[in-house]
Amino acid sequence: MSSDETHDDPQLHAINRLTQEVERLNTHRFVTMYNSRWRLIAFSLFRGLAFGLGSVLGATILVSILGWWIAQFEFIPIIGDWAARLVQEIESAQ
Known part of the structure; x- marks a missing residue:
């Protein structure tokens, strides 16, 4: 597939945008807090x-x-x- 076909295909464009959003969400502070058990425990304690x-x-x-x-x-x-x-x-x- 050429790059022109990638830009013209709305499904591939939607998948690319979805991939970018998922990557952005995975680096969000709230999500990264759940990656560490100790940070989650400390957050729950203070909450x-x-x-x-x-x-x-x-x-x-x-x-x-x-x-x-x-x-x-x-x-x-x-x-x-x-x-x-x-x-x-x-x-x-x-």
Whole structure:
């Protein structure tokens, strides 16, 4: 096959482009990370630590806002007393 036939054949052109894309993807940082077991373990460890820290901080902020919001309902006897004790416990822990 001559070079003119290669340029004219759309299937060969598509295969060449696909080959170039696969080569480009194989050198991508995310793919090369999976080539090394230790890098994958380190990435998973740090990802898990970040997820855990984010979950704890998010839950802390959410519970504190929710506790403050519930403490505003002092006119409801059961919730008001419970919320007042909750706020008192939080303030005494600090």
